[in-house]
Amino acid sequence: MQAARFMVEGHSVGVDATFVQIGVIAAAYLVAVAATPIASWIVGQGRSAGRDEGLDGMRGAAAVAVVGCHLNQYMCAFLGYTNPFIGDHLGILAVQLFFALTGYLFTDRAIIGRIDPFAFYVNRMRRILPLYVFVVFTALAIALSYSWKTVAPLDHSLREALSVLAFGLWKPDELWFRGINMLSLVGIAWTLSYEWAFYMILIPALLLWRSGTLARVCMALVVLAFLFRDFYFNSEQVIWPFFLPGIVAAMLKHRRPWWLGGVCVALVLPSVLLIIWVPGFWTPVKLALATLVFFAVLFGRPRCLSWAPLQTLGMISYSIYLVQYLVLYPSVRLIYTSPALASVEARLGMGIVIALATIILSAITYRFVERPWLTGLRSTVAPVNSASVELPGIREEAL
Template sequence: MEFTQLTLAITISIIISALLTAACLQSMKLIPDIKYPVNEYRSISGARGLAAFFVYVNHAPSMLTNMGYTVPGVSQWGWIYANLGSFGVQIFFCITGFLFFDRIIKCDGKLDWNRFYESRIRRIAPLFYFVCIIYLVIVFVSNMSLHIDKHDMLTISGLITFGFIDSSMTIGGFKLYPLNSVIWTLIHEWRFYFVLPLIAYTYCNKKYGMPLLVVAVAIAVVDFKNSAVVCWPYFLTGIVVAILANRKYNLSKTVKYLMAALALACFVVTSGIMVDNGYHWSRFILSSVFFACIVLANPFYMHFKPMRYLGEISYSVYLLHLPVLYLSIKAIGTFVDISNLSQNEYWLIMVMIAPVVVLVSSLSFRFIEYRYMKKK
């Protein structure tokens, strides 16, 4: 494993900066206090909040390279920043699989699918398309023109369809990758939503449900062996953990403490492990064990209110942190020479931008996301 004082200091300071900002905004009641019906899964919200800022930590140093800057010593912070990025995405996938299969279990597969897909569209689309408008505004300001050709139309089509239509993601020669390099995960989310009715049907069929789950695990093993980046098994992890959680095992305090400690151990190993592929089978095991322990043990350290606050705004953080990073670096670049920044100076800038991301995400949650949510 690889840990240095500097990489740990950078990562921890960014997370603390975000948590302190969340605590301040929470005391100001900037966003509504949402009452969730499944309070026994409070640790899920805390995990979601951390996952969102793990992705921020991932993109903080790589943003310079994506924007075309060459800053020696800044573009790489060691393995921890890359590991946390993939770890955050994997936890998001596990949470998705868990929450929706948990719902299927509780209603015995009898979901109102029209209402389900309407709620998913209302939850995901408004903010996503708002952020796409931000992309177009940045392109227009950068190029001062919008001469649209067929390649640009293909990119716009790709944005409208959440990335399902493959394109170069360029408009007028402007590469959108520094702004939207996270949207590839939405494709996997929508694919899971599309197959969820089949999963529900399989679950209700007691004769074939368990054998098909075993087959899915076998396919996952083969896929990890033959594919470079494998994402769908993380939804499978969520499904398996949902099944275990609904068995209502009466775990002793000692077992829960041991599971909480195991979750922390998995996190430490994941953060410092040196692997070329963040979606390798070994990472899948670490992420899956971490997620299972967090849900089943429900450790107290995941109930920290600022973490749960970040969990509420995590979708906004996920989509908006890249535009905020991009615009912030552009603005700072008008006053200082970005290429001459030292690692410590750039680190300080990233710590200062983190509260901006939390504030902007809080506002987008309150005025965009929350308007379309139907949580009681």
């Protein structure tokens, strides 16, 4: 019997493909949740006091959504489905929520008070760079293991390695090392370039914001002008506006209407469904829908996000986000080169192994790479007599 078909983003999509994608993403979440006892044992430490459970739960759910997105792409390619739209849209939504979270956390903690800019930037580097550098060197080691027979000049290989290391600051369209496409190993880190841009703009922007009402009006008009220009002329791949939901949420935090959280929670399911079905990724419509979802998390405080497994996943979410390609790429290479893994059952099983290995490896890297750098971070709140900026103290939190 021929499967029923319908149109999604101009492509004919089978109902069977839809159920496969839902199954793959659901399986990714089930495996991740099942792995949390092991992850908790590896981490060996509970949550830090004062952390926001709702935001940590969102981190965990979003990180697993990105893993599910990539597993879905692999499984759809294997089964011959050319449009893995459900996983792609959920994965992009997860990244958009991470951007909104960054905008919220640092704007919220920078509205009043005093900040030491030097300590702020040092802390951000200590939070982000150790794991990123570990991932890059691991990716280079994996690439070397696949290309050890390749003859290449040493200086050329070193230049390529430096380009890979610099990928987290800017994202070229191509990234190669000894004939290996390194985007397959570190490409997930493309979002870090936008994070760094936000941090660089944050303190100068807040200085200007505090200078008076006229400056605030001018800043708002400039942002709106850039927003209109970029969406009007590009319509796709306009990424920077997805920090705005978090910035706006921070400004609304203490003056929002009482009904806002409840309304956003009521609209969150229709919003997610529209995110999946409406064409495009980084569009004005998706910006509005992602804003509703983020406001629902922040102001609606869904209890489900306080669930213990999501809290564990949220703790290690930065590792989940960055190390997944280190597991996925070698696994997919093995799958497509090993005759023993040619069956549907074997490849489905490998998908489960990939998800499980990603969570376990993420717990290990959090414990031994991330966490040692999280202790003893300098306070961003400067002493009264120091050369400080009249901005709020920003408490360091995980991405």
